[in-house]
Amino acid sequence: MAFRTGCDAIWCRAFSLSLEGEALDWFDSLPDGSIENFKGLSNMFKNQFAACRAQEATIVDLMNLKQGKEEPLKAFMDRFQRTVRRVKGLSTELALQHVMPGLHPRPFKDSICRNPPRSMEELRQRTVDEIRVEDMKQRYRKELQEAKAEKQESRRDNQGSRPGGGKAREGPRNPRFPQYTQLNAPRAQILQESLSAQVMQVPQQRPTP
Incomplete structure (x- = not known):
């Protein structure tokens, strides 16, 4: 682009339109009111990128x-x-x-x-x-990880709120007495005689739920 003008504002505007990439990022980062004229802008640009010439990559x-x-x-x-x-x-x-x-x-x-x-x-x-x-x-x-964590937390809360949910399972019960008198007759005969003498009551069968 070639034009003739003595207005610094136009020169500064035209200069900014020719920039791209890193140079354009530098221009956009300049504080408001930091550019007084085109000569000052040129000096600022040279000072900023003069050191980059020695850092050219291959x-x-x-x-x-x-x-x-x-x-x-x-x-x-x-x-x-x-x-x-x-x-x-x-x-x-x-x-x-x-x-x-x-x-x-x-x-x-x-x-x-x-x-x-x-x-x-x-x-x-x-x-x-x-x-x-x-x-x-x-x-x-x-989102999946957060949903999974919330589900596990909700499951732990529900288990803790159930009756006996936090209790450990009881193991096998130990005998009540250290030793018992041995039977001298079959168990079926003893049970029949107990029922006949009304010592024991026949358990009633509960209806199936």
Whole structure:
């Protein structure tokens, strides 16, 4: 874009429209009223990014970029994008070739392998969609764990509120007396004589519930 104007406000506005990525993030973070004129903005920009020139990355840095086992996809892709911007003269095709090897084996890596992105914008959009899916799965797992914990807690409360629910099961009973007189007749005969003498009553049969 080429134009002629002596208005610093227009120059500052045009300058901000030419920024992207890390430079645009820096511009958006400037406090209100900190820009007095275009010359001051230029000096602020040079001071901010002058040190970055000595920190340019190489293609080797991009090749060594690997996603950690527990590293979220968003964190890795942010590191990938920053490294890509630091590699001088890196083409989009070469940058896209190093995305898949750096990803940890997960469904998103399989998707990239089956259908490689054709542009950085397509990669960005697919990354955003995958991050959204990961967030939904994480929330779903958290809800399941909370529901399971509530169910177990409710079950413990119900068991504690039942009569005898917290008591241990009684073991076999011990004999009441240390020894008993041995019988000198069969048990059936003794029982029959007790019933005839009305010493014992015949138990009545209860109706089946």
